[in-house]
Amino acid sequence: MQLDLANKTALVTGGSRGIGLAVVRVLASAGAHVWIIDRDEPEDPQASARFVRGEVSDRASLETAFAQCGPIDIVVANAGIARHAPFTETDDTIWRDVLTTNLTGAFLTVQLAAREMKRRRAGSIVITASTNSYDGEADLTAYNVTKAGLLGLLHTAANELGPFGIRVNAVCPGFIRTRLTADGFANPDIVREYFRQIPLGRGGEPEEIANAVAFLASGMASYITGAALVVDGGQMATKFGTWNESSAQFNIDHWTLKE
Numbered sequence: 001m002q003l004d005l006a007n008k009t010a011l012v013t014g015g016s017r018g019i020g021l022a023v024v025r026v027l028a029s030a031g032a033h034v035w036i037i038d039r040d041e042p043e044d045p046q047a048s049a050r051f052v053r054g055e056v057s058d059r060a061s062l063e064t065a066f067a068q069c070g071p072i073d074i075v076v077a078n079a080g081i082a083r084h085a086p087f088t089e090t091d092d093t094i095w096r097d098v099l100t101t102n103l104t105g106a107f108l109t110v111q112l113a114a115r116e117m118k119r120r121r122a123g124s125i126v127i128t129a130s131t132n133s134y135d136g137e138a139d140l141t142a143y144n145v146t147k148a149g150l151l152g153l154l155h156t157a158a159n160e161l162g163p164f165g166i167r168v169n170a171v172c173p174g175f176i177r178t179r180l181t182a183d184g185f186a187n188p189d190i191v192r193e194y195f196r197q198i199p200l201g202r203g204g205e206p207e208e209i210a211n212a213v214a215f216l217a218s219g220m221a222s223y224i225t226g227a228a229l230v231v232d233g234g235q236m237a238t239k240f241g242t243w244n245e246s247s248a249q250f251n252i253d254h255w256t257l258k259e
């Protein structure tokens with residue numbers, strides 16, 4: 001079976017760059033008509049998608065943007081931000097900004113999608129959660145709280161919307177090369193130590209998340225709902241990491257076994 005989204009319309013929040021833009025490209029290449037809702041212009045003006053400016057944490061802004069897109073078969077609630085601060089230094093601004101974008105934004109996106117899809121008794125929704133939905137990575141309190149909260153949104157929406165023929169799933173990316181993680185990827189020491197913990201020995205590319213999103217969004221996942229698919233090179237499967245110098249070497253951006 002091939003990934004075929006011909007005659008499907010898709011909407012991707014946060015589709016102007018990073019993982020969202022990769023999702024836009026994969027969905028479009030499978031034949032879907034794609035809309036981007038983002039607060040910023042698309043990084044790639046050639047992306048095969050129509051752009052509507054919208055702020056996901058603002059109901060009125062999002063409703064206006066959805067109204068421009070018309071009936072939608074696939075909605076990807078992807079827009080998100082991260083702000084680093086130690087737990088005791090996480091101030092009200094960080095807490096509010098991260099919660100309103102990541103949690104309120106996804107709630108509003110899924111709710112507006114569901115209201116419209118319920119009328120047609122069909123639809124597929126994919127939420128971008130994170131491996132941080134499950135762990136407590138330091139200095140990311142607000143972010144971790146939102147990504148854990150998205151699992152509650154996922155489970156409840158899947159439960160309530162299943163009877164209407166609407167599937168709701170999530171992807172949980174690990175460490176993926178985007179603007180969000182640019183500082184980490186640019187630091188060779190961070191990369192070397194981080195990638196020790198990843199069985200596949202490297203970070204992920206946005207396209208590798210987009211492929212998982214497209215699968216979950218498509219008819220190939222017709223019996224999957226309420227699922228959170230971890231796409232992290234195996235990181236969450238390890239306890240004490242995978243790679244060390246006794247059997248492996250680090251080359252620029254990945255670990256490989258010695259000959």
Ligand SMILES: NC(=O)c1ccc[n+]([C@@H]2O[C@H](COP(=O)([O-])OP(=O)(O)OC[C@H]3O[C@@H](n4cnc5c(N)ncnc54)[C@H](O)[C@@H]3O)[C@@H](O)[C@H]2O)c1
Pocket residue numbers: 013014015016017018019020037038039040054055056057078079080081101105128129130131172173174175176177178179180181
């Ligand atoms: N990069 C990673 O390693 C990683 C890992 C796990 C989860 N994620 C999640 O993937 C999603 C995409 O992240 P990314 O790495 O591509 O980041 P990114 O910064 O490259 O892209 C995020 C996009 O979302 C848009 N956006 C942010 N806040 C918005 C708002 N309030 N309203 C409308 N648009 C908004 C931005 O303008 C941008 O286009 C996020 O939900 C993030 O938490 C990323």
